[in-house]
Amino acid sequence: MSLADYQLPLPASSGTWTxxxxxxxxxxxxxxxxxxxxxxxxxxxxGQGSFYxxxxxxxxxVGLDFAGTGLRLCLTDNSATYTVTLNSTVIxxxxxxxxxxxxxxxxxxxxxxxxxxxxTHTVDLLITGASPSQDFQFFGGILxxxxxxxxxxxxxxxxxxxxxNILRKxxxxxxxxxxxxxxxxTASFTCIWTDDARGSATYTFKGASAVLLNSAGSDSFxxxxxxQTTVSNMASGNWLLNSNPMFFNTNLDPTQSHTITLxxxxxxxxxxxxxxxxxRDDQSCCTRLRISEHLNFMFKGHNx
Numbered sequence: 001m002s003l004a005d006y007q008l009p010l011p012a013s014s015g016t017w018t019x020x021x022x023x024x025x026x027x028x029x030x031x032x033x034x035x036x037x038x039x040x041x042x043x044x045x046x047g048q049g050s051f052y053x054x055x056x057x058x059x060x061x062v063g064l065d066f067a068g069t070g071l072r073l074c075l076t077d078n079s080a081t082y083t084v085t086l087n088s089t090v091i092x093x094x095x096x097x098x099x100x101x102x103x104x105x106x107x108x109x110x111x112x113x114x115x116x117x118x119x120t121h122t123v124d125l126l127i128t129g130a131s132p133s134q135d136f137q138f139f140g141g142i143l144x145x146x147x148x149x150x151x152x153x154x155x156x157x158x159x160x161x162x163x164x165n166i167l168r169k170x171x172x173x174x175x176x177x178x179x180x181x182x183x184x185x186t187a188s189f190t191c192i193w194t195d196d197a198r199g200s201a202t203y204t205f206k207g208a209s210a211v212l213l214n215s216a217g218s219d220s221f222x223x224x225x226x227x228q229t230t231v232s233n234m235a236s237g238n239w240l241l242n243s244n245p246m247f248f249n250t251n252l253d254p255t256q257s258h259t260i261t262l263x264x265x266x267x268x269x270x271x272x273x274x275x276x277x278x279x280r281d282d283q284s285c286c287t288r289l290r291i292s293e294h295l296n297f298m299f300k301g302h303n304x
Contacts, residue, residue, distance in 0.1 A: 003118070003146040006210070008248060010064070011105055011140040012053045015221070015232040015246040019053065020061045023235055027057040030237040033106050038237065046240045050106020052076075052139045056132050063124040067251045068145030071123055073111040073138075074102035080136040081129030084111060087122055107139040118146050145250045147209040157203065159188040165202040174201070191286040193272050195222070195265040199287075202261040210250040211260060214243045219285035220266035223247040226258055231266045262287060 010016055012030075019028050031038060031054065032047030053062070064071070073084070084091055091113070099110035113123060130136040157164075166174050166188065174190045192199040205211075213223065220233040223246070234246055252258060264287035266272075272285035 002150050004149045004152050004209075006145055006147050006152055006250065007101075008143040008145065008212070008245070008250070009101070009105065009140070010143055011051060011244055012138050013051050013234060013236055013241050014140060014244045015215075015234040016064060016066075016248060017140070018063050018232070020063075023053075023233060024237050027060040028053050028055050028062075030054075030239055032239065045238065050139060051236075051239065051241065052106060052137045054135045054137045055127055055130050056135045057130055058128065060127045060130070060136075061124055062127075062138055063122065064141065064143075065120065065122050066143055066145070067118070067120045067249075068143050069116050069118050070112075070114040070144035071121075072099065072101055072142040072144075073113070073123070073125060074099075074105045074107035074109070074140050074142070075111065075125075076108045076137040076139070078134050078136065080127060080131070080134040082136065083126045083128065084113070085122075085124045085126065086113060086116075101142040102139065105139040105142075107137070114144075143250075147250050148252070148254060149209045155208075157205075161203075163203060166200075189286055190264045193265060193285060195263055195267070199264040200261050202259060204257060204259045206257040207254050208258065209252050209254045211248065211252060211258070212245055213247040213260065213262065215246040215287070219287070220269040220272055221246065221287045222263040222265055224261040224263070225249055226260075231268065233266070233269070 021027050024030065029038070030051065032049045032051055034049030035045075035047050084093055094112040094114075096110050096112060097108060099107075099112075102108075102110040111125075125138070127136045174188050188201070190199050190201075211225070215234060219235050220231070223230045223232075225247075230247060232246070234241070234244065247262075264285070269285075
């Protein structure tokens with residue numbers, strides 16, 4: 001079977017990026033290009049313009065693990081200094097302005113990492129010279145990869161698909177809602193903080209070369225694909241988000257059956273709640289299966 005080229009936009013709000021020392025905290029905070037006031041308290045605000053993370057810290061990092069042949073990092077550096085590492089080696093990539101893909105995410109510059117072997121890579125962007133007068137703005141990136149397929153086709157799995165294994169009985173963890181802008185008008189979400197079946201959603205599928213799980217915003221969560229665990233979060237600092245990739249894998253065998261599970265739980269995150277499923281009084285951490293304008297749970301690839 002041949003390989004087909006594929007590009008996947010990954011905005012800064014995507015759960016696939018890792019921010020350190022924290023996604024939201026003293027080093028990084030989130031905003032929109034058309035906003036000057038941050039949300040506060042329990043209020044959630046719709047932003048104008050493009051979503052981005054910014055840092056004014058003397059040292060911070062954003063990174064991505066991916067399988068692919070290239071990556072464009074989208075940013076506005078405001079003359080802050082930074083270093084790029086690829087697979088733990090410092091590189092000097094090409095930096096361009098007015099890149100079409102990054103401009104679409106709101107950035108003025110693009111770091112081009114190209115012509116990689118199709119394999120698993122780690123890219124880290126280390127910001128070492130930001131300050132209140134030189135804030136570094138990160139808008140995400142565009143992944144260049146290949147999938148095991150002669151053609152690229154899509155199949156969207158809605159949150160109401162009957163093959164989702166979600167507990168929807170009265171009093172269960174998952175609640176349902178409807179609204180304009182949602183795919184087929186529906187949404188599913190849970191705020192039960194637990195790693196058992198009450199707070200999980202599972203789907204088994206076959207015939208896909210890639211899987212993309214989208215959400216309009218979740219806090220800490222865990223995804224298990226064929227026994228491999230990934231933990232992340234999509235905390236947005238009380239900004240309302242459109243649909244964003246919370247998890248992807250572009251290296252699946254379409255001849256095999258695959259199982260993906262989403263849980264509203266991260267054992268390493270002590271902010272959200274307790275193992276018994278109860279939330280801390282000062283937190284409300286939820287995981288959502290929903291979309292706004294974009295696809296919710298999408299398979300890409302061969303024969304589906």
